[in-house]
Amino acid sequence: MLAHSIKRSSCYSFNSILRTLLKSGNFEKALHHFVQFRDQGFLPDNYTIPSLLKLLHDLHQPLHYRENIHSFAIKNGYLKDIFVTTGFVEMYFSFGCVASSRQLFDETPIKDVVLWTAMVSGFSHNGSGDLAVNFFSQMVGEGVKPNRITLTSVLAACSQLMVPNLGRSVHGFSIRNGIFSSDVLLETAFVDMEMIYENLREPESSILASLLQVCGGTSDLRHGREIHGHVTRSCRNMNSYMMVENNALIDMYAKAGDLNSAVLLFENVKNKNLVTWTTMISGYGMHGLGTEAAEAFNAMKKTGIIPDGVTFIALLSACSHGRLVDEGLQLYISMQRDYKIEPDMKHFACMVDIYARSGLLDQAFSFIKKMPVEPSEFIWASLLSSCRTYKNVVLGEQAAIKALAFNQYNTRVYILLSQLYADSGQWEDFSKVRLVMKDLGLKPTTAQSWVEVERKIYIFTVRDNMNPYSEKMYKLLETLTETMHKEGFVAYRSSGCHDITKEEKEHYKKSWIKRPVIFGWKSPY
């Protein structure tokens, strides 16, 4: 009895100290403290576990260690404590293990606002904005009242999904329920531009930045330029926060395809900070200008600005788009050796892409296998994409299986895999994939693109015949193709689902009858 109470009180003070050390960022001391505690024969209690998970996160420890803590927590019945459950939910989300988080959530009988919020933000961070919004409405439906943190998370998901109306209704909801968040500004960003001119008040930098983000993302140069004009007119040049507007404008021009304007503005900006440089590097990169990106990086270093993790993401992705394998590897090494930056999932994804886009699929795969953390769904899907380009069915299948283990409903993965099969003439496998999609209720989506000409937006798709200019456009394409041939270029022609010959169609119809019941591949693991 006495021993028990001593242990309990020791746990109490241990937990307090651990928490304090973590808060002040003394991770090494915190680890030392934990090791001492453990060596004295004490075991973590339910109060310790959330802190312990945070410690392992801060020390970049692999998933494996945390799974041990998960087993430990299960054995001791600590998952009855919602604080512990929430910790694990958050931890699995951070490793991209969405299914594990979801399972934990489902197994929790009584869910509070924090657990619900962890789900909303977890989905949002893993690129599932739709599920984030879905869980938010479930939560409201079950009578759990969201707070400002929940709203911040769900609004982030709304803006990710580009659904301003949903954002507006969330905003309306928060007003009706008396919940206010400074981040509802995010939603305001979607309010129509003309409204800004009618508004007496000067729009916040953050609103302008969000609007520019939308302009960049939709290649809406016209609105982007209008905002630029607005910023220039609104005598805020003397203010320091002009930095935010300029950086957002440079990014917008680069993303909307007008690299010249981006460079022009960049060169005219007097005080460039790390974000300005990184934006320009990333702009060059997305236009395939690896050399210019590298030059900008060198120029930045000369000014004494120290790059951070995001700068290296921009550089590595420039290498991947410019097929610069050796340069990418050198940067990846230098980042860790010279700047002490720990690579995270995004850097890993860039490295995989650098190898894979250059056709070095085996090197991409061995890089994945050597990663210290569980590769994300995105990494597998991007490997699959390159497997399709280079027609590597064996590796492509493995990548697809891995990606689908994260999310069974990833339409893009099925499409890529079926195209890979089609390109390789494996029509039976092609139809198998399409049937699995059909069983799951997934529809192949046709990619759309659009262009704005004289205030009118023209949307078009592959083999589009609906456009009144279709005939003219295809004639022009023919001329272009001819010119390319004359110049010595050979067009790569995909034999994807649009290009099925008569025999292949017959074959496809036949195999349609043989409905596979389950997903027909075995995991290589």
Added chain:
DNA sequence: ATAGGGTTAG
């Protein structure tokens, strides 16, 4: 009475 969810212009 010690713990869990969000936050950046790139």
